[in-house]
Amino acid sequence: MSAQLRNYDCATYKNEDIDLRKGPWTVEEDALLTEYVSIHGEGRWNAAARCAGLKRTGKSCRLRWLNYLRPDVRRGNITLQEQLLILELHSRWGNRWSKIAQYLPGRTDNEIKNYWRTRVQKQAKQLKCDVNSKKFREAMRYIWIPRLVERIQATSGSPTDHSTTYTSCNSHLDIPANSESVQITDPMKEWIMPEPSGTSSESLDTQVSPVSDVTEYQNGSGLYPEEESGRWVETEMGMQNNSILGEESLDSLWNQENIWFLQQQLM
DNA sequence: AAGTCACCCAACCGCGGGTGG
DNA sequence: ACCACCCGCGGTTGGGTGACT
Structure with missing residues (x-):
């Protein structure tokens, strides 16, 4: 002392x-x-x-x-898995940073908030649409998130099944619409929330307030419908192929060409 | 080398909710 | 019921840094 x-x-x-x-x-x-x-x-x-x-x-x-x-605070780059989780949870809860942070062990609400503001909002700005707009959410849902999933699968070495590359957010995050209980379903939980060595599986079954936040999220339209599955999905932009952007890295996902494409679709 | 710009992140601020006197 | 205090959350800002010209 x-x-x-x-x-x-x-x-x-x-x-x-x-x-x-x-x-x-x-x-x-x-x-x-x-x-x-x-x-x-x-x-x-x-x-x-x-x-x-x-x-x-x-x-x-x-x-x-x-x-x-805090000893368990994690620093450094947000991983692909964490990016995916942030996008998923933000679509459900909006700017509830502390709530989202509960599902990213070691990450702080501040860090997640900064990530969102610097990375995600920047993309919305480049697409000339509001980050909370339906159009941007669809761009995230049908292009950004599927690309993240593909990259995660590629880096994890698991075979990519393009027919199920991306179904809906809820397909790999089992978040009951009327419950706060968030459970990551197999096999996705392995790469969404890799279990730290030496810890129990408690972190995967974190229980929080029993009050539903889904109804609290004022931008309620951010919730994803459940019905979509498969490679082709119907969006406000028309029928959209998940692989339309080819195999470029995520870092170049939002290159000028893609932004141009999205802008055309968003017109 | 110097200036400018954009990005990132730590920290501050305002507000609202909870609690105890 | 009221007030004061504390805590936590989300929004915002300012400084450091690296890239670019």
Whole structure:
């Protein structure tokens, strides 16, 4: 335990003495907060800020812990599986970042939100349509997501069955429309949510609030119908072949040619 | 080398809900 | 019932960085 933390007397702390700090956290601040949480656990962030001797608000401490210091936080590129899951869950719940983050172990709501804003919204902007528009959702559903699925299958080495490349979102994410219980169905769960070594399968059966969010999602039209299956799907753009974009990488999925194609379809 | 631009991400802000006095 | 406080969520912003000219 650091001398600062050991010697600090919460009871004598005077709020008026605080000259609150803002901006980036220092190594010393990180160490103080980490040490405090390791002893007292999470929660009571205002008390944590005071007792750890941090000149920060409780909110700032909470954010720093959850988004950065927490030992199980994952950093680095969002994987294909995670991208797929984000697209799927966002289509169902909208901007419920913290809720979506519950299904991406180690990822924070902030990270997912940033991913959405920087990557997904950028594509919508390039397509000159709103990210919440039906047209963009269909572009995601019938082109982006199938390409993700194909890439995931390709990289996992499993054979690609084009007749079932993409049926509907709910075909590989078994999310009951009237339930919060999200269960990943076999065999998809292996590549959507690879089970961390040494952990139980609990993460695959995460239970959350029993209240349905489906009805809460104001853009309710974002829900996918269940009936589609197979390679050809009927969209607002007309009959759409899932393989229409060929075999280019996802990174080039949204190249100018594709954007042009989509723009034609979206007219 | 310097300037500009776009992207990414950490952190802040405002708001609403929950809770205890 | 009211108020104050705390916590969590979603939206937004500002700084760092790399690519490009």
